[in-house]
Amino acid sequence: MKKILAFLGSLGLMCLSSPISALAAEEEGAAAAAVPLWMCIPFAGLLLCIAILPLVKGEWWEKHQPHAVAAWSLVFVIPFAVLFGAGSALETVLECMINDYLTFIVLLFGLFCVAGNITMSGDLAGSPRVNVGLLALGTLLSSWIGTTGASMLMIRPVVKMNAWRKRKRQIVIFFIFLVSNIGGCLTPIGDPPLLMGFMRGVPFFWSLKLLPILIFNMVVLLSVFYVIDMHAYRQDIASGLKPDISKPGTEVKLRGVHNLIFLVMIVAAVILSGTLPSMPMFQDAQGNTLGIHIFGEVTLSWPAIIEIAIILLAAFLSFKTTDVEIRRENHFTWGAIQEVAVLFVGIFITMQPALMILEANGSRLGLTEPYQMFWAAGALSSFLDNTPTYLVFLTTAGSLGFTEGMVTALGTVPVKMLMAISCGAVFMGANTYIGNAPNFMVKSIADENGVRMPSFFGYILWSLSFLIPVFILDMLLFFL
Amino acid sequence: MSNEDKIRELAERIYDLDAEVYAHLGSSLGRVYNSDRERCVSELMELMVTRSQANLIRSELSLIGNMARTIKDKDERRMVMTEYNRILQEVTSLPDSFASGDVINMELANLNAFNLKKRFSKDDHLIICISWTYGSGGVNIGFKLADKLKINFYDAEIFEAVLKRFEMEKDAMQDPTGYGVRPDGSLVDTPSDAFKPARHLTLRQHFKEFSRFHGLPKKDAVFFNESDLLCDMAKKEDFVILGRCGNVIMENNRIPHISIFITAPFEQRVKRTMEIHSEMTIKQAKQYLKKLDREKTHHYRFYTGRKWGNANNYDLCINSASYGIDGTVDFLYRMINARTKGDKTVPAADAADTAAADTAAKTPDTETAAKAEPAASPLEA
Numbered sequence: 106m107k108k109i110l111a112f113l114g115s116l117g118l119m120c121l122s123s124p125i126s127a128l129a130a131e132e133e134g135a136a137a138a139a140v141p142l143w144m145c146i147p148f149a150g151l152l153l154c155i156a157i158l159p160l161v162k163g164e165w166w167e168k169h170q171p172h173a174v175a176a177w178s179l180v181f182v183i184p185f186a187v188l189f190g191a192g193s194a195l196e197t198v199l200e201c202m203i204n205d206y207l208t209f210i211v212l213l214f215g216l217f218c219v220a221g222n223i224t225m226s227g228d229l230a231g232s233p234r235v236n237v238g239l240l241a242l243g244t245l246l247s248s249w250i251g252t253t254g255a256s257m258l259m260i261r262p263v264v265k266m267n268a269w270r271k272r273k274r275q276i277v278i279f280f281i282f283l284v285s286n287i288g289g290c291l292t293p294i295g296d297p298p299l300l301m302g303f304m305r306g307v308p309f310f311w312s313l314k315l316l317p318i319l320i321f322n323m324v325v326l327l328s329v330f331y332v333i334d335m336h337a338y339r340q341d342i343a344s345g346l347k348p349d350i351s352k353p354g355t356e357v358k359l360r361g362v363h364n365l366i367f368l369v370m371i372v373a374a375v376i377l378s379g380t381l382p383s384m385p386m387f388q389d390a391q392g393n394t395l396g397i398h399i400f401g402e403v404t405l406s407w408p409a410i411i412e413i414a415i416i417l418l419a420a421f422l423s424f425k426t427t428d429v430e431i432r433r434e435n436h437f438t439w440g441a442i443q444e445v446a447v448l449f450v451g452i453f454i455t456m457q458p459a460l461m462i463l464e465a466n467g468s469r470l471g472l473t474e475p476y477q478m479f480w481a482a483g484a485l486s487s488f489l490d491n492t493p494t495y496l497v498f499l500t501t502a503g504s505l506g507f508t509e510g511m512v513t514a515l516g517t518v519p520v521k522m523l524m525a526i527s528c529g530a531v532f533m534g535a536n537t538y539i540g541n542a543p544n545f546m547v548k549s550i551a552d553e554n555g556v557r558m559p560s561f562f563g564y565i566l567w568s569l570s571f572l573i574p575v576f577i578l579d580m581l582l583f584f585l
Numbered sequence: 586m587s588n589e590d591k592i593r594e595l596a597e598r599i600y601d602l603d604a605e606v607y608a609h610l611g612s613s614l615g616r617v618y619n620s621d622r623e624r625c626v627s628e629l630m631e632l633m634v635t636r637s638q639a640n641l642i643r644s645e646l647s648l649i650g651n652m653a654r655t656i657k658d659k660d661e662r663r664m665v666m667t668e669y670n671r672i673l674q675e676v677t678s679l680p681d682s683f684a685s686g687d688v689i690n691m692e693l694a695n696l697n698a699f700n701l702k703k704r705f706s707k708d709d710h711l712i713i714c715i716s717w718t719y720g721s722g723g724v725n726i727g728f729k730l731a732d733k734l735k736i737n738f739y740d741a742e743i744f745e746a747v748l749k750r751f752e753m754e755k756d757a758m759q760d761p762t763g764y765g766v767r768p769d770g771s772l773v774d775t776p777s778d779a780f781k782p783a784r785h786l787t788l789r790q791h792f793k794e795f796s797r798f799h800g801l802p803k804k805d806a807v808f809f810n811e812s813d814l815l816c817d818m819a820k821k822e823d824f825v826i827l828g829r830c831g832n833v834i835m836e837n838n839r840i841p842h843i844s845i846f847i848t849a850p851f852e853q854r855v856k857r858t859m860e861i862h863s864e865m866t867i868k869q870a871k872q873y874l875k876k877l878d879r880e881k882t883h884h885y886r887f888y889t890g891r892k893w894g895n896a897n898n899y900d901l902c903i904n905s906a907s908y909g910i911d912g913t914v915d916f917l918y919r920m921i922n923a924r925t926k927g928d929k930t931v932p933a934a935d936a937a938d939t940a941a942a943d944t945a946a947k948t949p950d951t952e953t954a955a956k957a958e959p960a961a962s963p964l965e966a
Contacts, residue, residue, distance in 0.1 A: 235801075342888055345812075345838060355796040
């Protein structure tokens with residue numbers, strides 16, 4: 106009974122992410138956020154556009170994405186300016202563009218460029234067991250080069266090996282589940298929320314405690330994937346498809362391997378962005394991070410500038426030192442990064458009210474148990490940026506007055522609760538295409554290379570069918 | 586222009602567009618239609634005729650569009666996108682129904698070699714695919730029919746050719762794809778042994794196998810190679826092929842053929858099995874046959890998605906107990922000869938006459954084959 110109640114409670118928390126429930130929450134809260142809930146409408150509108158327009162007006166959507174993004178951004182910015190003043194609106198937009206979006210898109214861009222310059226050629230044929238191996242490898246790699254790095258590095262070889270097959274969307278979907286999200290839980294390099302935790306005093310290798318959960322999720326998801334992929338593989342064979350294996354023996358060649366150096370450069374830049382701000386030389390007397398002042402309280406910090414410079418340098422060197430033929434073989438185009446860059450400008454701007462409301466109300470949600478934190482952090486990370494979401498719940502947990510557990514800059518947090526917040530924020534980014542940046546990139550690359558990916562809602566159906574049951578098991582086994 | 590011609594033309598244009606986009610991009614990451622032209626065109630035609638699947642074809646077209654939009658050269662992109670839009674319009678404006686009132690499935694009928702009088706071109710060869718239940722005399726019937734038609738008969742030879750393609754050493758013969766033969770030349774106990782996983786492989790051997798079979802399970806790699814070989818052979822010669830899902834391979838590759846399923850009542854098969862394996866009791870023979878049937882069913886379903894022995898999958902099903910081995914051979918021979926008289930088989934048989942020495946080398950000795958029905962394997966489904 107207790108578990109059922111817990112589950113229902115979790116579902117209720119998930120509903121909090123919908124505007125109507127949040128409105129109720131707002132009305133109940135005595136000191137509700139200054140930002141009214143209707144300001145989340147542009148965010149919901151943009152999400153609906155991303156979900157529906159490719160289905161009903163595909164060509165129009167492709168041409169007019171920037172216009173739609175601009176329109177929804179204005180629908181948020183103008184009323185916000187009216188309510189809180191133009192200066193405040195400008196500051197809010199600049200804050201999220203300079204401090205969040207800029208580093209986010211530069212990191213994606215760098216990894217996209219570098220990974221696009223590494224190609225694998227050979228005649229290894231995509232079969233269920235090879236695919237399971239590739240997904241397992243990618244998942245384990247994610248924690249060490251980041252979910253985005255692993256996704257960009259692995260997606261093309263996966264698509265290429267399975268080029269002979271027709272039914273292959275499940276491969277890319279589970280790739281997003283595991284490589285682009287769940288795999289990033291072991292280190293702060295893996296996923297930005299954990300880096301945020303590291304910056305707030307969580308030890309670098311603490312996240313390795315999540316290994317049993319990762320292994321459990323990998324085993325369950327890869328087993329399910331094997332069954333689904335085997336079914337599709339048999340259908341492919343039955344319809345007469347076959348890989349070209351006429352040559353005896355398998356030859357696998359990697360070209361552009363030197364780009365791994367640039368990949369390491371980018372990973373180093375990410376680590377630096379997490380460690381430099383706490384060094385005295387990058388802080389003023391009040392402990393604020395130094396940087397270039399832009400407007401109001403918006404400052405582009407020196408650590409961020411260093412990170413951006415290193416990443417851009419790595420991308421530049423990668424392009425300069427790699428044969429153009431490799432990019433041609435990889436079908437390297439700017440389409441995927443362009444789409445993500447445009448859509449996420451809108452997502453980052455329009456989700457500000459939702460984040461502000463969450464920040465204001467996070468501590469009033471009455472979340473005191475690890476499983477509650479797991480679902481709340483997860484449900485919100487499915488649609489919002491998981492880094493601030495993680496931070497809100499870490500702050501909430503830190504303010505609950507626990508005396509035992511992990512001592513962080515935000516207070517003491519019980520280990521189980523910290524694990525739940527970390528897992529929720531990292532794992533549940535896989536629930537939607539917009540839950541984590543590499544999700545959309547992987548989808549776009551797959552779309553461009555002959556894989557028929559599900560629509561926005563179609564993908565959610567996949568995650569509801571396969572991910573949510575695994576997360577329920579996670580809750581029962583690890584967070585109750 | 587008939588509806589079918591129109592649809593074919595449209596399907597060919599879609600396939601060509603995909604090929605053109607792929608060529609422009611120079612990518613190696615795969616394309617939308619990755620099989621051979623004829624198969625893809627047929628599948629597209631099927632999709633267009635089955636209007637309930639119209640969304641599928643639009644979705645496939647949009648994938649081509651996705652790729653086309655990434656072509657760098659503006660002129661090329663414009664050209665390709667113009668053709669893409671034209672095709673999209675035509676697909677959208679296709680009529681809702683193509684019902685003809687006949688039960689005939691043109692695709693199947695076109696592949697059924699019994700109908701060859703109409704459309705068996707000079708380039709097509711006579712391919713007879715025989716599936717059989719163990720104990721129904723399938724091997725002997727297949728062999729004698731080939732002998733009578735003076736065409737080649739293939740069974741284990743296919744597997745040997747596959748071994749050559751994989752450059753497998755002799756010691757590799759003891760592994761799962763043994764196909765009834767051990768390294769010392771003795772027969773394996775049951776055909777299923779051929780599919781049991783190899784025992785006690787070292788890590789090095791595992792890597793070797795992984796590399797040799799391109800990361801595929803061994804039995805799948807063998808199946809794919811057999812498929813390739815059969816398709817290659819079908820371009821060059823007439824033959825009878827025993828089992829190996831031959832009928833489905835031919836059908837999937839749009840190769841005209843005759844597919845025959847030979848079986849007999851279970852009791853009759855038990856009797857024959859006991860004659861072949863004199864050491865078996867009736868109980869053992871029954872168990873043996875049930876086991877073989879299970880394995881063949883599983884194998885056939887795995888590689889074809891169909892039910893083994895289901896009459897829908899064959900052009901002709903014969904109860905060999907009603908005719909006997911020779912009677913069945915005569916019956917089949919008369920049917921094949923009657924439908925091809927004056928066109929295909931006779932010249933082929935004449936040609937085979939002139940090359941009798943060569944054929945004899947490939948065709949096993951009648952007496953040897955008649956001595957005993959060799960151990961079956963699931964591959965011979």
